[in-house]
Amino acid sequence: MNKFPIILSLFFISFLIKTGWSQCESYSTDNHIACDSFTWIDGVTYTSSNNTAVFTLVGANTAGCDSIVTLNLTINNSSSGIDVITACDSFTWIDGVTYNSSNNTAVFTLVGANAAGCDSIVTLNLVLKISSTDPNLVTSSDSLICENSNVTLNVSGGSLGTNSQWVWYKDSCSGNSIDTGSSINVTQASNTTYFVRAEGDCNNTSCVNITVENLPYFIDLDSLSIDSTYDSSNNTWSIIDSVCPQSAVQLFAHYSETFPLGYSITWYQNSCGSIPIGIGDSITVYPDSTTIYYARVIGTCGASLCKNITVFTKDGSISPDGISASSNNFCNGGSTTLSVVGGQLGTGASWGWYIGSCGGNFQGSGSSKTVTPNATTTYYVRANGGACGATSCAEILINTYDLNVYHSPIDSTCESSPFVLQGGFPQGGNYSGNGITDSIFDPSVAGFGSHTITYSFTDSNNCSNSTQFPVVILEANID
Numbered sequence: 001m002n003k004f005p006i007i008l009s010l011f012f013i014s015f016l017i018k019t020g021w022s023q024c025e026s027y028s029t030d031n032h033i034a035c036d037s038f039t040w041i042d043g044v045t046y047t048s049s050n051n052t053a054v055f056t057l058v059g060a061n062t063a064g065c066d067s068i069v070t071l072n073l074t075i076n077n078s079s080s081g082i083d084v085i086t087a088c089d090s091f092t093w094i095d096g097v098t099y100n101s102s103n104n105t106a107v108f109t110l111v112g113a114n115a116a117g118c119d120s121i122v123t124l125n126l127v128l129k130i131s132s133t134d135p136n137l138v139t140s141s142d143s144l145i146c147e148n149s150n151v152t153l154n155v156s157g158g159s160l161g162t163n164s165q166w167v168w169y170k171d172s173c174s175g176n177s178i179d180t181g182s183s184i185n186v187t188q189a190s191n192t193t194y195f196v197r198a199e200g201d202c203n204n205t206s207c208v209n210i211t212v213e214n215l216p217y218f219i220d221l222d223s224l225s226i227d228s229t230y231d232s233s234n235n236t237w238s239i240i241d242s243v244c245p246q247s248a249v250q251l252f253a254h255y256s257e258t259f260p261l262g263y264s265i266t267w268y269q270n271s272c273g274s275i276p277i278g279i280g281d282s283i284t285v286y287p288d289s290t291t292i293y294y295a296r297v298i299g300t301c302g303a304s305l306c307k308n309i310t311v312f313t314k315d316g317s318i319s320p321d322g323i324s325a326s327s328n329n330f331c332n333g334g335s336t337t338l339s340v341v342g343g344q345l346g347t348g349a350s351w352g353w354y355i356g357s358c359g360g361n362f363q364g365s366g367s368s369k370t371v372t373p374n375a376t377t378t379y380y381v382r383a384n385g386g387a388c389g390a391t392s393c394a395e396i397l398i399n400t401y402d403l404n405v406y407h408s409p410i411d412s413t414c415e416s417s418p419f420v421l422q423g424g425f426p427q428g429g430n431y432s433g434n435g436i437t438d439s440i441f442d443p444s445v446a447g448f449g450s451h452t453i454t455y456s457f458t459d460s461n462n463c464s465n466s467t468q469f470p471v472v473i474l475e476a477n478i479d
Contacts, residue, residue, distance in 0.1 A: 024063050024065035025061070025065045025066050025067075025068060026061040026062075026063070026065065026066075026067045026068070027067075027068050027069075027070070028067065028068070028069050028070070029069070029070045029071075029072050030069045030070065030071050030072065031072045032071070032072070032073045032074070033073075033074045033076065034046075034073065034074070034075055034076070035075075035076050035077070035078055035116070035117070035118035035119065036075070036076075036077055036078050036118065037075070038073055038075065040053065040055070040071055040073070041055050041057075041069070042055045042071075046071075046073055046075065047075060048075050049073055049074050049075045050071055050073045050075075051070070051071065051072045051073065052070075052071070053070070053071035053073070054068060054069065054070050054071070055068075055069050055071070056068050056069075057069060076116035076117065076118050077116070077118060078114065078118040078119040078120070078121060079114040079116075079118065079119075079120050079121070080120070080121040080122070080123070081120065081121075081122055081123070082122075082123050082124075082125050083122050083123070083124050083125065084125045085124070085125065085126050085127070086126075086127045086128075086129065087126065087127075087128055087129070088128070088129050088130070088131050088161075088162075088201070088202035088203070089128070089129075089130060089131050089202070090128070091126055091128060093106065093108070093124055093126070094108050094110075094122070095108045095124075099124075099126055099128065100128070101128055102126055102127050102128045103124055103126045103128075104123070104124065104125045104126070105123075105124075106123070106124040106126075107121065107122065107123050107124070108121075108122050108124070109121050109122075110122060129161065129162035129163070129201050129202050130161040130162045130202065131161045131200075131202040131203045132158065132159060132160050132161040132164045132198030132199075132200055132202065132203055132204075132205050133158050133159045133161075133198075133205065134157075134158050134198075134205045134206050134208075135155050135156065135157050135158030135166075135196060135197070135198070135205065135208045136156050136157025136158060136208065137156050137157065137208050137210070138153055138154065138155060138156065138194065138196055138208050138209060138210040139153070139154045139156050139210075140152070140153055140154075140210055140212055141153075142212070143212060143213065144212075144213050144215055144260070144261070144262075144300065145188070145212060145213075145214060145215065146214075146215050146216075146217060146300065146301035146302075147188075147189050147190075147214055147215070147216060147217055147301065148187060148188075148189055149187065149188075150185050150186070150187050151185070151186055151187075151188065151212055152183060152184070152185050153168070153183065153184050153185075153186065153194055153196075153210065153212075154182065154183045155182045155183070155196055155208075158198060158205065159198075160198055160200065161198065161200045161201065161202050161203065162200060162201045162202060163200050163201045164198050164199060164200025164201070164202075165180045165181070165198070165199065165200065166180060166181055166182050166196055166197070166198055167180050167196065167197060167198070167199045168180065168181075168184055168194060168195065168196045169194070169195040169196070169207075170192055170193065170194050170195065171192070171193060171195075172195065173195040173197060173206075173207035173209070178194075188212065188214055189214065190214050191211065191212070191213050191214050192211070192212055192214070193209050193210070193211040193212075194209060194210055194211075194212065195207040195208070195209045196208060196209075213260070215260050215262075215263075215299065215300050215301045216260075216299075216301060217301045217302040218297060218299075218301070218302050218303055218304035218305075219255065219257050219259065219263060219297045219299070219304055220255075220297070220304045220305065221253050221254065221255050221265070221295060221296065221297060221304065221307045222254045222255055222256055222307075223253075223254045223307060224251060224252065224253055224254070224293070224295055224307045224308065224309040225239075225251070225252045225254065225309070226239055226240070226249060226250070226251060226252075226309065226311065227249070227250035227251070227252060227282075241312065242312040242313060242314050243287070243311065243312070243313055243314065244313065244314050244316040244387070244388035244389075245287065245288045245289065245313045245314070245316045245317065245318045245344075245346075245388065245391075246286045246287070246288050246318060246319055246391070246392070247286065247287075248284050248285075248286055249284065249285050249286070249287065249311050250282055250283070250284050251267070251282060251283055251284075251285060251293055251295075251309060251311075252281065252282045253265045253281055253282065253295045253307070255297070259297070259299070260299065260300075262299050262300040263297055263298070263299030263300070264279050264280070264297070264298065264299070265279065265280060265281060265295050265296070265297055265298075266278075266279050266295065266296060266297075266298050266303075267279070267280075267283050267293060267294065267295045268293070268294040268295070268306070269285075269291060269292075269293055269294075270291065270292060271294065272294040272296065272305075272306035272308070273306075277293075285311065287311050287313055288313070288318045288344075289313050289318075290310065290311065290312045290313050291310070291311050291313075292308050292309070292310050292311075293308065293309055293310075293311065294306040294307070294308045295307055295308075314346075314387050314388055315346050315347050315386070315387050315388075316346045316349075316386055316387050316388025316389075316391075317343070317344060317345050317346040317349040317383030317385075317386050317388060317391050318342075318343050318344040318346075318383070318391065319343055319382065319383070319391040319392045319393075319394065320340045320341060320342050320343030320351075320381055320382070320383070320391075320393075320394040321341050321342025321343060321394065322341040322342065322394045322396070323338050323339065323340065323341060323379065323381055323394050323395065323396040324338070324339045324341050324396075325337070325338055325339075325396060325398060326338075326339075328396075328398055328399060329399045329400075329401070329461070330400060330401070330461070330463075331400060331401050331403065331461060331462070331463035331464075332373075332374060332375065332400045332401065332402050332403075332463075333372065333374075334372070334400065335370055335371065335372040336370070336371060336398060337368055337369070337370045337371075338353070338368060338369045338370075338371060338379055338381070338396065338398075339367060339368040340367045340368070340381055340394070341394070343383065343391070343394070344383075345383050345386070346383070346385075346386035346387055346388060347386055347387065348385050348386045348387070349383045349384060349385040349386030350365045350366075350383070350384055350385060351365060351366060351367050351381055351382070351383060351384075352364075352365055352381065352382055352383075352384045352390075353365070353366075353369045353379060353380065353381050354379070354380040354381070354382075354393070355377055355378065355379055355380070357380065358380045358382060358392070358393035358395070359380075359382070359390065359393075360380070363379070369381075371398070373398050373400050374400075375400055375402065376397065376398065376399045376400050377397075377398050377400075378395055378396070378397050378398075379395065379396055379398060380393040380394070380395045381393060381394055381395075382394070401459070401461045401463045403457065403459055403463040403464065403465040404465065405424070405425070405426070405429065405455060405456070405457045405465040405466055405467045406424075406425045406467055407423050407424045407425070407455040407467050407469045408423030408425075409423075409469060410423070410453075410469060410470070410471050412472035412473075412474055413443070413471075413472070413473060413474065414473075414474045414475070414476045415443055415473070416443050416444055416476070417443070417444075418437075418440050418441065418442040418443070418444075419440070419441060419443075420439055420440055420441075421436075421439050421440070421441050421453065421471075422439075424455040424457070426457050426459070428457070429455050429456055429457035429458075429466075430455070430456045430457075431453060431454070431455055431456075432453070432454045432456065433451060433452060433453040433454055433471075434446045434447075434451050435447075435451060435471075436453065441453070441471060443473045446471070446473060447473065448473050448474065448475045449472070449473060450470045450471070450472045451470065451471045451472075451473070452468050452469075452470055453468065453469055453470070453471050454466050454467075454468050455467050455468070455469070
């Protein structure tokens, strides 16, 4: 049997199978580009690129045969990032929202915005800082201080923002700061203006300021002087070498600097720092002997050294301080001895006594004088003569009592029986005379005729006076 034909037939059949039948199927590639993931016709979700997956669509081609599809998938990934932002007070992000506090949770998707055309997912990381607000003013523990003394300054009002602090300057709101904090202590030696502002991450506020004045410990006087005196005889002014005791002398203090509030000139007599005798640029003194006067400036922070000037006095008399009386307030006709109290006689001077006025009706000389006033009288005494002439007077009022006693008339009477005498003034006095017993007059004892009766009175000052009046007893007619 010839085998060749059989082998040829088998080959032909195999060829037909390979060529005829395979030409019924169709093949294709399904190309895709996707972001992050892709679900294909095979129902599989792919999260990475793939070019090996094959899916057969049974009988899906135009010949009714299978369509064999190969997947060619490119997966591109979405991108993500963090938007780190630092802002002050508020910030409006890409999502259109205005944020007033820090935020790290907000997310916004920028669709197809990355280089591969996929979404860009942005997470906000916002740090929001706070701005400082302007201070209102600066307060000081003292507005006036002494040199090299401490003063405390405080900020009032305003608020500090993020990482802010109060920063202090002097003389201007810039340059090198002198300190930080809401309160500082400074030591100053001259008038100074201090400035403060808030400085921080967001802003520097405007400055507020305060000027603290510095007071000196002392201000020296330049000199003291005596006022010039006008001489009317030659129409000239001159500085006198000496004055009569107790004359008015005006002293002046001279200075160059302007006194701050609370500083003034204080005057003393005989020693610096003794009991003050006056305050001011000038004073009037009345020296009774050669005297040294002192003056210095005293103020809030201390006192200067004293300047002094000597006022020389002549050998004149000094006015008496007063007059003493051995007695006063007595009855008319009484006497008292008056004596000079204090004062001093200059060479060639003497004490002179007067009534009516100082230098009026001269009554005599001497350091004492006995007087018998007829009524209440004012007596004067002064020194007369010597280098400076008369001094001013001292005076005293000597008071006397004038007791007036009166009695009303008594009518003539024929009465023979005793009767009470009345009509004396002041009342309560005593009667005396013929026929008087106490205040009773007895005609039978006195007898007929005119009788002189005395009415006497002594007052509380032991002054006595009396008056007399007649009592006439008539003889009765006998029918």
